[in-house]
Every structure is written in structure tokens, then in C-alpha cells.
Amino acid sequence: MKVTDVAFGRYHAAAIATDGSLWSWGYGGTAGFLNFFNQEVGALGHGDVKSNFAPKKVTFFAENNLKVLKVAAGINHTVVLCDDENIYSWGQGLYGVLGHGSNRPSLIPKMVEEFSILRTEAAEEGISLKVVKLSAADEYTGVLTSDGQLYTWGKNDRG
DSSP: OOEEEEEEOSSEEEEEETTSOEEEEEOOEEOOBTTTBTOEEOTTOSSSOOOEEEEEEOTHHHHTTOOEEEEEEOSSEEEEEETTSOEEEEEOOGGGTTSSSSSOOEEEEEEOHHHHHHHHHHHHTTOOOOEEEEEEETTEEEEEETTSOEEEEEOGGGO
């Protein structure tokens, strides 16, 4: 199997294989005190905070019949674009970096619902919001669409 895309966070990495599966490895994180302080949680997407020293398949996508097209990684989070045209993110949730409307972490991939709503509303107006670029770094996430619009979320002083 060959790799079509790869992303590197602070202590983790993720790669897309030619079959659209996603593999991740590295530091799994710790929940910290009350899941808030020192929240370095689940950037690997395997449903736990265990570290993996070799690539391990993120089963969420196969279980939901999704193929991963693009991947990006921030300090402690990962974000992907799938063939259903939705964006999924997981990991540390501080500063809203996951786009889930909260600061909570997610141990497994979760759809960025607000972006899905934007796509639906645009489609109702005859506009197609196709993601052409996906980016993540530090504590933010960014998406560039085919109509030249840039959408960002996360820590305001970093993106």
C-alpha cells in the first residue's frame, strides 16, 4: 500500500493510504485533570489515549464507509476531508480548534457540523462549497473552498 498524503502534529502523524484509509501513530495523549488542564487528548483517533509507535488504522472511516481524501494536523488535533465532502476532526478541543462548538476533546473522528450546514445552505442557493485545501497548525484549523472563501476556527491569536 502506498501513501497519498501525510500530516505531522507536534507528537503524532497521520497518513492516507491509496485505498482511502487513514493511519496514525505517535503520542496518544493524557486526559489531564477533569479533562481540562493539560488536555492533550486523542490526536490519533483510535478512541483512547494510548500511544502507538507504528502506524495503526483509524477504523472509524471504514466502519462508516468513508474514504479520506486530505489530512492536516495541529499541535494535538487531526482534521480530514472525506469523500462525503464533510470535514472530520478529533484530538484536543481547547479554543474550539476542532470546530465542534466547544472546548471538549474528541477521541474519535467527529463531523464538523457547522461546515456541513454551510455547505447545505450554499447548495440551496446553487453554490457548491468544495474544499480545495485543508490546513491545521498550532491551535487552529483552516479550509479553503473552490470559490476562494477561507474558513478558520480555533485560537484567535493563531489563525
